[in-house]
Every structure is written in structure tokens, then in C-alpha cells.
Amino acid sequence: MKVLAFAASSSTKSINKTLANYAASLVTGAEFELLNINDYEMPLFSQDREEELGQPQAAKDFFAKLGEADAIIISFAEHNGTYTAAYKNLFDWTSRIDQKVFQNKPVVYLATSPGPGGAASVLATATNSAQYFAADVKASLSIPSFYDNFDMETQKLTNAELDDQLKTAVAQLTE
Template sequence: MKVLAFAATSSRQSINKQLVQAAGDIIKSDLDPSADIEVIDLNDYEMPIYSIDRENEGGIPEEAKRFFDKIGSADAVIVSYAEHNGTYTAAFKNVFDWASRINMKVFQDKPQVALSASMGPGGAASVLNSATGSAGFFGADIRGSLSVGPFGEKFDTEAGKLVDETLNQSLREALAALVEDRTSSEKAA
């Protein structure tokens, strides 16, 4: 099973990246040791701000095509959404907007676990609600979601894992739903 994971932010020290890495670790250690977890960085897909004029003048940038292809080559996706002013980060929105010009179903009907984290108690729940609420329009098959906040109290950055047992169990259940169908279909084949 190939899992693509990323934080929907350009922050190099992102708590959301720490969360997707922890999720990948849980899959590898507890759910599917043979899984191939690839964590990508949105900074590798930076491109001009989307506009129809730019698209008409130069077409779709290679970075958008590479991002779209990364999703297409995965069996499942884990995204942790950072929240800027109650919504998506500009970095994610731009990559997403360009990729949607290739195909509106950016997530290509892949099973997905949607996460979010913030240092505040809300855990970036506003952006997570937006993402899960619109997921179906963009080809994401949401298998579970989880908001983590305040991150500094719920996550041990040294150990790279959640320390809140209720959140940890919720994350494991969401990830199990992500892995379950894929491993069942592989066994049947």
C-alpha cells in the first residue's frame, strides 16, 4: 500500500507535518508494516498564484502536474490542514487551485484521512470542517478525520506522537479505516 501524506502548509516547522509523520508511523508500526509512506512538502510545488490569465498564457505548471500525479500514484492520502484565519493556507489553496484545472477531482477518489492541528484549543477545526465538507466534490473519500489542539499539550514533539490517549485512539481508528479496505482487497487478489 502506498500512502501519500502532506501538511497543507508551506511552514517548514509545521506541527501539521509532525502530525502526518506520526500518522505514517502508526500505519507502519501497527497497521501495515509493508506500507510505503511518502511525506511530501508543499514547498516543492510552489508556483505563481493561480489566475485564468496565467493559465491561458502559459498552461498548467509542471509543479501542479507533479502534485496531481503524486496523488494519482498513491493508494491512500493523509492530509493535515493548517489553518490561517479560519481557512486554508494560501500555499495549499494555490497548489489545489492549479491541480483542480487538471481535474476537479484533485484527490482522484482516493481514500483519505483528514487531520488538522493548531496551538490553540480549536485544533484548526474550521478548516478541517471546510475540507471534509467539500471533500466529495474534489474526489476525496474521507475515511476519518481528527482535529488536534492545543497541539503543544496533546503531542510530544520529541517522541513524535500524540500523548492524549483519546486522540491517539481516534487517530488509530481513522487510519485503520484507511488501511482496511486496501489490505482486504490485496488479500483477496
């Protein structure tokens, strides 16, 4: 089984990237790839740019990468209650190739933030719209207060209850 994991963030210090990497490492018997959405940077999407540029190769490559995976793990960063601009732009361009962006793949949606909200707003938005983009959401989980619940040195969740919830969530990718 091949799992594709990524953070919906362009930050080089993304805690969501750290969480996605940890979550992917928990999928029993799977090979995983941690994707960096910065490798798929494109101009800001607009109808005018689409008419001018067509479909950028980076969007085609991202769509193909999603298609090659057996399962997908995304950890969403939250900017002002919603998607980061970098992820939203990549998503917008990719959805113009095919609205079924996630190609009926099983996915686990995660989110975290340094604060107690755990990026729950963006997670709810992503989960609620998943059906329109052919994401078979097996589980979603918000990790609040990331630095209180995750040990950056060992790269593991230290909160046993949250760790059990995460293990249960990612296990659903192989069922």
C-alpha cells in the same frame, strides 16, 4: 500499500507536517512518503496566468503523485479560519488539471493548531467539500492544543484518547 502524507502548510516548522508524519507511521503495513508542498510552488493562480502559462509542470507532478498513492493523509493548517495560501494555490492549479484532484483515493483529513480550536474550521471546510474533488474521506480528526497533546521529543501523541482516535482514523485506510 503506499500512503502519501503531507501538511497543507508551507511552514518548515509545521506542526501539521509533524502530525501527518506521525499519522502515516501508524498505518499498519504501509510504506509512506511525506510530501513537502514547497516542492510544488507556483505563481498565484488566476485565469490570466492560466491562459499565459497553461498548466504548470508542478501541478501536473502533484496530481500524478496523488494518483500514485493508495491512500492519502492531509493535515490542514488554518490561516484566518481557512486554508493556507500555499495549499490553496497548489489545490487551485491542480484542480484545473482535473476537478477530481484526489482521484477517488481513500483519505484521512487531520488538522491541528497550538490553540484549543485545533484548526477545526478549515477541517470542516475541507471535509464538506471533499465530495466535489473525489476524496473518499474515511475519517477526519482535529487535534486541539497541539503542544499540550504531542511530545515533540518522542514524536508521539501523549493524549491517549486522541491517540486512540487517530489510530482508529488511519486504520480505516486499510479496511
